[in-house]
Amino acid sequence: MNIVVLAGGNSTERDVSLVSGKAVYEALKSKGHNVVLLDVFFGIEDVDVENIFEDKRDWAEGIKKIGVDNPDSxxxxxxxxxxxxxxxxxxxxxxxxxxxxxxxxxxxxxxDGRIQAALDLMQVKYSGTDYLSSAICMDKSITKELFIMNGIRTPKAYTIRTEDGFKDAIKEIGFSMVVKAPNGGSSVGVYIVDTEEEAFNAMKECFKLDNHVLFEQYIKGREFTCGVLDGKALPIVEIEPVEGFYDYKNKYQAGSTIETCPAKLDEDITLNIQKHAEEAFKALHIKTYARIDFLLNEQNEDFCLEANTIPGMTPMSLIPQEAKVLGIDFPELCEKIIEISLNKY
Structure with a gap:
């Protein structure tokens, strides 16, 4: 196949996207496909577009270097x-x-669905879910509403759109709580707080990132994630940050977390989390694949947090780890995602 891998962009997760993009690019090349890696935001000049897939240069070399770690948008x-x-x-x-x-x-x-909608208008086939479910999953406050409507256990939450709602949020949720920018990714704009002053400062920071803020009940417990591929749950990963919680630093800094796959859980708990991951996938109208995040409290009750519709894609990322347990290597997983994605059309 002639395949474009789209990566980069102008979000705060640009660097992570480029790592995923380069890994997928190399994996698909290894399977014999004609692959072009493109930075969606900066593009490429001086190319023969008509014969682009006959150009065998190393496209990873042409990606623009920003020169700043984790640049803002x-x-x-x-x-x-x-x-x-x-x-x-x-x-x-x-x-x-x-x-x-x-x-x-x-x-x-x-x-968040914008690129997906544009590709739909261009009649271009692409991996993953469609524009609607992408937008739903990007906004954690909407995600929560659908979880609740479908009977999926999730931490209690309260959303405000102006600072005037702060006191109501505190009264509704209580401490400890998590304050989030609902459209943030990679745990950017996520704060665990124990006092009203901390909550207020966190809210201020979140309003710099988003036009509404989510206040969520803090669940003390263990962190898990479960991939879903074509509606079926994969093995579960337990994520144990060496310090703090699974924030941006712990996600992408080597040695910051201990990831165990398959997670060491009793069979009934494993089956429950996998069942709830599949239910979340369906409730959010996701197609192809996603990664569903959970917390397990001290009573072994699992709480569904969110869905990631384009999870990290390197051989050591979470979904590839889960697929590997089933004997699916990274290049094969990339091809399987393409195969399942084509069923949308």
């Missing part, structure tokens, strides 16, 4: 100057030449 946008188009040079044209686009974008403008 405004800084990335500033590098394009007056060019306001989200799509970089030749990106649309190359995607329309492809048989398939593999999505390796994380965070805003990648995981």
């Amino acid at each position: 405004d800084y990335i946008k500033s590098l394009k100057g007056a060019d306001k188009d989200f799509f970089g040079k030749n990106v649309r044209e190359i995607c329309m030449k492809a048989d398939f686009v593999f999505m390796a974008l994380h965070g805003a403008n990648g995981e």
